[in-house]
Structures are given as structure tokens and as C-alpha cells.
Amino acid sequence: MREFLTDLHIHTALSPCAAEAMTPANIIACAQLSGLDIIAITDHNASDNVAAVMEAAKGTTLTVFPGMEIETREEIHLIVLFGGLEEMSQWEHTIREYRPRRLNDEQKFGPQYIMNAAGNITGIKPEMLLMPLNCSLGYVTRQVRLLGGLCIASHVDRPAYSILSQLGFIPAELQLDAVEISRRVKGDPLWKTNTKFCGLTVVTASDAHTLEDLLEGPRTKFVLEAPTVAELRKALYDQEFRKVLF
Numbered sequence: 001m002r003e004f005l006t007d008l009h010i011h012t013a014l015s016p017c018a019a020e021a022m023t024p025a026n027i028i029a030c031a032q033l034s035g036l037d038i039i040a041i042t043d044h045n046a047s048d049n050v051a052a053v054m055e056a057a058k059g060t061t062l063t064v065f066p067g068m069e070i071e072t073r074e075e076i077h078l079i080v081l082f083g084g085l086e087e088m089s090q091w092e093h094t095i096r097e098y099r100p101r102r103l104n105d106e107q108k109f110g111p112q113y114i115m116n117a118a119g120n121i122t123g124i125k126p127e128m129l130l131m132p133l134n135c136s137l138g139y140v141t142r143q144v145r146l147l148g149g150l151c152i153a154s155h156v157d158r159p160a161y162s163i164l165s166q167l168g169f170i171p172a173e174l175q176l177d178a179v180e181i182s183r184r185v186k187g188d189p190l191w192k193t194n195t196k197f198c199g200l201t202v203v204t205a206s207d208a209h210t211l212e213d214l215l216e217g218p219r220t221k222f223v224l225e226a227p228t229v230a231e232l233r234k235a236l237y238d239q240e241f242r243k244v245l246f
């Protein structure tokens, strides 16, 4: 068992709000500079750059988890993580019909670049990613669980697009796996010291939209047997000596 430094919330240039410099190679280079062992790629409602970042990490000691930052019908952001690209593509298939039929306005929101591992632009995602999917929070958590994935409520301490800003509470039947706090928010100091919220493990991540964000953190350290999503799940539930270090 050993410690793994993680950043489980990183956007690439596919997210219209992220910098163009968020290329697969740049993300890997900055993650290594930061001493990270595990990162997750979590673009808004899409995963087109996940495989490229995983490929860019080949030959390094860094592990890349496939993921996505979902916006549900309730305008709640949720980090979903999967064990591999097979599950990720099943998830893409699941949500395809719930995507809004609106095209991105590049001038207003920014371009949505699809890139290869070398950082060359291979396409532009046409549909608007900064919009809620037409499916509920409950549906997302159930479907992700069926695929063996993890659901982490994004930036719960933020005043917008979080489960607390939208619902005001965390429904017990939801089966979330953790909550993420955004340590940059100047809010209730309780967030800085609590390790559990409503019985859920609290984690933190950079929510990087720029390379500077990625270098700055914050990050979460885990004790795991191996860098896998299954091990991460055990740590979030304090099982078999896997844990989150605070």
C-alpha cells in the first residue's frame, strides 16, 4: 500500500471555458511537475479528449482515469469516473440521447477542441457542452453505478451548479460516492476541516481550466494498493485500510 497524489477534476481544451493550452501533452507535463500520481479528465458532458490524454501519459508513471463532469437537468455538476475506456464509451452511449440539440456559439463561449495525444486539433465538437443534459441527477447516479463508476458531487461549496446550491441538501437515496469541495471558495471554514459531509467522504481537486490551475492545485492524497478506480472506491468508503489522507 502506498500514497497516491491525485487531481480528479481537470478540463481539457474540449471544455469551451478551458484554455487552449490544456492539451494532452501539457496536462501530462504539468501533472508530473506537480508530483501527481493519478489524474482524471473531466470535460463538461463529453469525453472526446480522454483517450488522447491517456495515450500522452504512456511511458510515464502517471495514471489517467476516464471521466466527465456531468451537468444534470437540475443544473448540478457531478464528476463521474470510470475504470476504463470501455465503460467510458458505454457511458457516452447512455447519455447520447440526453444531449441538448443546441450548437456551441464559439464567439460567446469559446471553441471546443478535440485533440490527439500530440496536441494537434483533430476536430471541433459542434454541440454546446455548457448546458444541462436532459436527465436527472438520480438517473445519472444510477446509470454510472451500473457501469461500476464513481459519482462525486462537484464543488459543493460553490454558490452555483452544485448540489447544495440547486437542492439545498443531499438526498439520502442518491448513492453519491463523495463530495468535492473547492478550496478556493472563501466560505464556511468548516469545509476546511471536515472530512465527512452527510456521511460522504470529502475530497478536493483543482477543477483546472488552465495549466496554472493545475500546477496550483488543490489535490487529494489517497492510500491505495494500486492506481485504479476500484481502489479509489475502497478508499472513499474507508475499506480494507484504503483511505483519504487529510
Ligand SMILES: [Zn+2]
Pocket: 069, 077, 154, 155, 161
Ligand atoms: Zn463544475
Ligand SMILES: [Zn+2]
Pocket: 009, 011, 069, 207
Ligand atoms: Zn469543472
